[in-house]
Amino acid sequence: AGLGVASMASAEPVSNSYSLVGSDTLQDAANAITNGTTLTGSLVRVTSTNKTLGSFDAFGSTAIQTKQGGPFFGRPAGSGAGVTALRASITGAAYSGNKGVPARTITGQVDIARSSSGPGTNANANGLLAYIPFGRDAVGFAYKGGDSSWATLSPAQLKSIYECSTTSVGGVAVN
Incomplete structure (x- = not known):
């Protein structure tokens, strides 16, 4: 007779401190800071x-274990899921994450949610969830020729060009 016991495999770190989950748009920068990088030579x-x-x-195995001895729970995939997991970690509410993973109580398992969106309805005056901007998006443009109207395009005009509502500027066609 034989008995086999298997646990879920995890190539990701199990934290003995803070754990971050959520947005895939911020994960590479967060991974380099928290998990380490040798991009500049030494670790x-x-x-x-x-x-x-x-x-x-945000994506990988269906379930993760963020802290030693903590439960395996559905991987939070995306900004909203990260914030939901953080909220469940604070309040003790059950969290399910990915489909097919049973809801689990994850109190104290998530400390930081990577979110590429603003606070929205999660804004809270009593400070339970603090949103700290990590980076900002910017748009620039280059032009050649045309009259001075090209040098003074407003954000609203740029948006209109991007949305293909504006088809010419200063008599020059915009494609």
Whole structure:
């Protein structure tokens, strides 16, 4: 007779400090900071009182375990799922994450949600969830020729050009 016991495999770190989940648009930068990078030569990694932080990708295995001895729970895939998991970690509400993973209580398992969107309805005056901007988007443009109207395009005009509502500027066709 034989008995086989298998646990869920995890190539991701199990944190002994803060864990980050959520948006895939921010995960590579967060992974480099928390999981370490050798991009500049020697290993650079952020630690907190000699404890490691763990950044968990938005996509990968169905379930993750963020802290030693903590439950495996559905991977939060995206900004909204990251914020929902953080809220469940704070309030003790059950969190399911990915389909097919049973809802679990994940109190204290998520410390930071990577969110590429603003606070929206999650804004809270009592400070339970703080939104800290990580980066900003910007749009620039280049032009050649034309009259001075090209040099003074407003954000509203740029948006109109982007949406194909404006088809010419200063008599020059915009494609």
